[in-house]
Amino acid sequence: MSRFVTWTALAGPVWSLVGAGVLPRLYRARRADPRLAGLAGGLWGAALGPLALGWLHRRVPPLRRGPHIVLPALLVAGEIAWLFARAYPSNPCVRDGFYVLDQIQTGLTVGLVYATMAAGLTLIYSVQRIVSFTHGQFVMFGGVTAFLLLRDSSLSPYVALPVVAAATLVLGVGMAIVLLRPVQRGTVERPDEFAILMTFGFGLFLTYALVGTLGAPVAVRTPRYTDRPLLGLDTAVVQAGMLRFRVDLVIAGAIGLLLFGALGWGLYRTWLGRSFRAVSMDRAAAAVSGIDAGRVFVLAFGVGTMLAGLSGAVLVPAFNFQVPEMAAQTAIRSYVIVVLGGLGSVRGVLLGGLFLGVVEALTAGCYPDPSKGATYQVASGLLVFLVVLLVRPQGFFGRTD
Amino acid sequence: MKAKKVVHIVDTTDYGVGAASAMKEALGPAGIRLAQVSVELAQPDYASIVTRLKTENPDADVIYYDLSETATAYVVMQNGIDVGLSTNRNICVGNPAMRDAQSFWRAVPDGVGCLFQLVGLTSSQFNEEAKSLDQRARTALGHEARNYAFEAYDSVLLVADAIRRAGNTDAKAIVRALEQTSLVGTQGRYSFTYNSQNPVPKDKPGWLWHQYAEPPLQLLEFTKKGQTSEEAPTVWPPSRQAQPGKAYIPPTR
Numbered sequence: 001m002s003r004f005v006t007w008t009a010l011a012g013p014v015w016s017l018v019g020a021g022v023l024p025r026l027y028r029a030r031r032a033d034p035r036l037a038g039l040a041g042g043l044w045g046a047a048l049g050p051l052a053l054g055w056l057h058r059r060v061p062p063l064r065r066g067p068h069i070v071l072p073a074l075l076v077a078g079e080i081a082w083l084f085a086r087a088y089p090s091n092p093c094v095r096d097g098f099y100v101l102d103q104i105q106t107g108l109t110v111g112l113v114y115a116t117m118a119a120g121l122t123l124i125y126s127v128q129r130i131v132s133f134t135h136g137q138f139v140m141f142g143g144v145t146a147f148l149l150l151r152d153s154s155l156s157p158y159v160a161l162p163v164v165a166a167a168t169l170v171l172g173v174g175m176a177i178v179l180l181r182p183v184q185r186g187t188v189e190r191p192d193e194f195a196i197l198m199t200f201g202f203g204l205f206l207t208y209a210l211v212g213t214l215g216a217p218v219a220v221r222t223p224r225y226t227d228r229p230l231l232g233l234d235t236a237v238v239q240a241g242m243l244r245f246r247v248d249l250v251i252a253g254a255i256g257l258l259l260f261g262a263l264g265w266g267l268y269r270t271w272l273g274r275s276f277r278a279v280s281m282d283r284a285a286a287a288v289s290g291i292d293a294g295r296v297f298v299l300a301f302g303v304g305t306m307l308a309g310l311s312g313a314v315l316v317p318a319f320n321f322q323v324p325e326m327a328a329q330t331a332i333r334s335y336v337i338v339v340l341g342g343l344g345s346v347r348g349v350l351l352g353g354l355f356l357g358v359v360e361a362l363t364a365g366c367y368p369d370p371s372k373g374a375t376y377q378v379a380s381g382l383l384v385f386l387v388v389l390l391v392r393p394q395g396f397f398g399r400t401d
Numbered sequence: 402m403k404a405k406k407v408v409h410i411v412d413t414t415d416y417g418v419g420a421a422s423a424m425k426e427a428l429g430p431a432g433i434r435l436a437q438v439s440v441e442l443a444q445p446d447y448a449s450i451v452t453r454l455k456t457e458n459p460d461a462d463v464i465y466y467d468l469s470e471t472a473t474a475y476v477v478m479q480n481g482i483d484v485g486l487s488t489n490r491n492i493c494v495g496n497p498a499m500r501d502a503q504s505f506w507r508a509v510p511d512g513v514g515c516l517f518q519l520v521g522l523t524s525s526q527f528n529e530e531a532k533s534l535d536q537r538a539r540t541a542l543g544h545e546a547r548n549y550a551f552e553a554y555d556s557v558l559l560v561a562d563a564i565r566r567a568g569n570t571d572a573k574a575i576v577r578a579l580e581q582t583s584l585v586g587t588q589g590r591y592s593f594t595y596n597s598q599n600p601v602p603k604d605k606p607g608w609l610w611h612q613y614a615e616p617p618l619q620l621l622e623f624t625k626k627g628q629t630s631e632e633a634p635t636v637w638p639p640s641r642q643a644q645p646g647k648a649y650i651p652p653t654r
Contacts, residue, residue, distance in 0.1 A: 092456045099456050106448045113445075219472030221508050236511065237483050246448070246483045315445075320479075320508050322472040325443035364449035370457060374440040374450035375413055 003086055007079065011049035019045025019053050026057060036063040039391055043072035047079065084366075093366035098242035103365040104358055109249050111357020113315060115350045116256030118334035118341075119263060120307030126280040126344030127300035130183065130195035134175070134203040136331030137210075138305050142168055142312025143321040144210050147220040156228040157317040161255075164313035165306050172305025175202060176298040184297045207324045219320045225251045252318040259310065260350055267346065276300055280344060336385045342398025351396050356381045404462040406434040408454055408486070410477055413439050416469035424467070436461065442473045447480045455486040463492045471498035475508035482511045489651045492516060494620075500548070500630045502623070514652025516622045516636055521548030522588060523621070523631050526641065531587040551617075555586035580611075588617040624650050 008014060023041025027034035040063050044052035052072070061068075085094045092099045121135045132138075145167055146160040179198045182188035211217055225248050226236045238245045267273035278286035279296045287293045312321070322329075337356055341348025363380035367373035388395070409424050411417035421437050428435050436458045440447060454464075464487050468474035474496040478487070487493040492514075499505045499517035506512070522531060524545075534554055538546035546554075563578035564570055580596035595601040595609045619641050621633040635641045636648045 092453060096456065099452075102452060103449055106452065110446050110448070219475060219504070219508055224510065227510065237485075244452075244484055249446075319445045320472055320476045322443050322470075325472075326445070329443060329445065361449040364447075365453045370436070370453060371438045373453060374438055374447065377449065378441055378444070 004083055007083060009049075010051075011046055011079065013046065015049040015053065016042045016046035019043075019056075022053070023056060027060065027063075030060045032060050033062065036065070036068060040068040040072070042391070043069060043076060047072040047075035088368050091366060091368060093362070099365070100362075102243050103361045105243055105245070107358035107361030108354055109246070109253050109357070110361065111354035112253035112256050112350075113249065113318070113353075114333050114337055114357055115353025116252075116259060116311040116314060117308070117330050118337040118349050118353060119256075119260060119311065119346065120304040121334045122338045122341070122344055122346060122349045123263070123276070123307060124301055124304035125338065127276050127304075128183070128195075128297055130180075130192060130199075131335075132301075132304065133196055133200040133331070134206065134305075135308055135334055136327035136329070137203040137206040138168060138172070138308035139312040139315075139330045139334075140210060140321060140323060140327045141171070141206060142309030143316035143326070144214065144220060144312075144323060145309070146313035146316050147222050147321070148213075150222040154228070156230060157222055157225055157313075158230055160222070160313050161310060165310050168309025169302050169306040171309070173298055173302035175305070176301035180297075180301065184294050203327070207327055211324055214323055217323060217325075219322050220316065221320045222317045224248045224317045246318075248318040252314050255314045256311065259307065259314070260346065263307070263346055272296075272299065276303075333381070336381060340385055340388055340395050342395030345395070345397035348395055348397035355396075356384075359384050404433055404492075406436070406458065406461045407463045407465060408458050408461045409435060409437045409465045409467060410451075410454070410481075411437065411439050412442050412468045412470065412473065414442065414469050417467075420467050420469075424465075440468070440473070440477065442468070442470050444473070445476070447477045448484055451477065451481045451486045452484045454481075455484055461491055463494060465494045466496065467494075468496060471496050471504075472508070474498070475505065478512060478515065479509045482509070487515075489514065489653060492649065494518075499623070502627075502629045502633075505623075506627055510626070513623055513626050514650070516620050516649075517630075519548070519619050519621050519630070520617065521551055522617050523633075525631060526617075528585070528587070528589070530585060534587050551587040555588055555591065558586050559584060559591060589615065622649060624652075 019041030020038045021041075024034045024037040027037040041053065041056070044056060084091070088094060093103070117139055120138070121132060124130065124132050124135075142164045145164050146157065149155065149160045149163060150157060176184065179202060180195060183191040183195050183198075188194045214220065224236065226234050233247060233251065236247055238247055265273075267277055275286065275291045275296050276299075278289065278291055279293050279300075283293050286296075315321070333356065337349055337352040339352075340355060341350070341352030360377045360381050364373045364377040367376055407424075407428060409421065411421045417439050421439065424437070425435060436454065438450060438454060440450060454461075464481060466474050466478045466481065468477060478493065478495055481487045481493070493512070494516045495505075495509075495512070497518045497520065499512075499515070500519060509515070524535070527535065531551060534551065535546045538544070538550065559579065559582060560575070562584050563575045563582065566581070567574035567578040577597075580593055580598065582591055582593060584591050591613055593611050594614050595605075596611060601607055601609050618638075619635050620637040621630060622636045623633050625632075634643055634650075639648070642648060
């Protein structure tokens with residue numbers, strides 16, 4: 001405790017607030033570039049307190065990302081880790097490096113899966129500037145469709161993927177044409193609110209339609225990838241040294257990565273992808289260039305929906321889908337990931353998903369009271385989300401207007 | 402089981418809080434060490450926390466997945482098996498809903514060796530009364546009689562029998578008649594050992610007063626993948642074991 005008090009006196013959150021508040025004013029007063037001053041002041045204040053802030057005050061150096069953002073951020077992380085290690089020497093995260101590595105690999109694998117769930121949402125937002133409140137339901141729809149396909153058959157989970165992709169593409173295109181037509185044509189005064197209400201309402205319909213189809217709220221899971229193997233991958237768990245890899249989860253993550261690769265390739269190498277990007281940058285200019293923005297709008301919603309459904313079908317052999325709770329859980333994490341990564345950024349979604357997965361894994365694995373670690377797992381992701389938004393409101397890769 | 406250390410996984414609901422507290426009260430006086438953790442329901446993955454439990458409790462004898470929601474219980478169980486928390490060196494105990502074996506095997510394909518509590522009897526243990534009730538339920542409802550139906554049926558039967566023997570509906574007379582009960586219901590022979598004629602001895606717990614001391618409560622074990630609950634052998638109590646003395650069979654994981 002005394003070490004924490006010393007750290008708070010010499011550095012820590014109080015000096016962080018002082019640095020974040022004072023440094024931008026100082027830079028403006030000295031007619032220096034103040035853009036990174038708030039963040040740099042906050043981080044240097046947290047890392048070295050008055051020592052660093054005094055030096056910055058005297059020298060007012062030009063601020064660059066490497067020495068003034070990354071370096072103090074690493075210092076703060078190191079100080080927090082040191083304080084944690086001194087306060088909780090018996091914590092497994094302090095005692096066992098392999099344990100930490102194991103938690104990180106779990107977080108990365110689960111994070112990759114989270115990112116896959118969120119990919120469709122960011123595509124829809126970037127092209128249409130609307131937030132789909134049906135996203136979680138489409139993920140669930142994909143999972144349930146795969147479940148119904150595989151439940152009474154001996155098909156491989158891989159076979160379900162193209163079927164689910166086609167079904168969700170048709171569903172998404174149909175929804176965009178029928179329900180979102182006023183947004184697409186610009187005939188509604190408040191398109192954002194209209195889209196929220198429409199997608200929210202359709203999401204509720206889809207939820208109860210799925211519950212009705214299954215007969216009751218229920219957990220669904222198809223046979224695992226390793227139960228019906230491809231390329232001889234039939235072992236559910238692989239032990240590599242001290243690390244244990246869950247093969248089904250790794251396969252789901254790998255398919256997720258492939259989807260990301262296909263999405264990136266499609267956005268940059270195909271006519272359709274280029275038109276998505278053009279409309280996302282400037283709808284009017286895209287229309288002038290001969291792109292049918294209305295058609296792109298419909299197709300983007302369809303492809304985004306397809307990605308959501310596909311992610312559900314990818315995940316249902318690796319996770320239990322709890323219908324209907326799955327929709328809300330998926331949606332909350334997807335919104336967090338999309339905002340963390342930067343609205344509309346595909347690489348941001350990937351990084352946001354991995355980041356969220358690791359934060360949640362380390363919270364459950366390292367929180368001082370083991371009986372409460374899992375309870376704070378979800379809250380930790382949301383806390384980090386709030387902090388990132390405060391420090392960098394546009395997210396990791398978002399654009400600022 | 403002669404367990405020395407139990408890992409008890411509960412959820413953050415009121416059920417979980419109560420279950421955690423009851424487990425502490427039960428195991429503490431017996432000198433059994435207890436590691437408890439509470440988890441949020443309906444998350445897609447619990448690998449991080451079960452990895453931690455495995456690291457911090459390598460000497461646990463029993464891993465009890467005591468969650469109020471079956472779907473979550475199954476996710477945690479499969480995660481626990483995947484990361485090596487539940488192994489062939491300890492005993493995994495799950496949710497009573499495991500009686501629906503088809504759902505269990507779909508969600509926990511590696512759950513061989515897991516135990517579950519059954520309040521009631523399997524059909525192979527049915528007596529004539531139970532068989533009759535089950536047949537009547539199938540005719541009237543189109544499905545087998547649920548396990549709680551037997552308990553409810555017997556409760557009504559007991560009260561009706563007591564009223565008949567008391568000869569009236571006076572409460573005290575009914576209680577006196579109940580104390581003398583010896584009736585075969587669908588779940589076995591009912592009697593209330595400790596009553597006003599035979600008080601609970603000092604070395605026995607007080608709650609035995611007016612209680613049916615041998616309820617049809619048993620622990621079953623899935624010993625083979627895909628096994629139905631009817632096929633699962635009884636591990637406890639010994640009186641219901643098909644092969645007395647051969648109780649728990651460790652799984653191969």
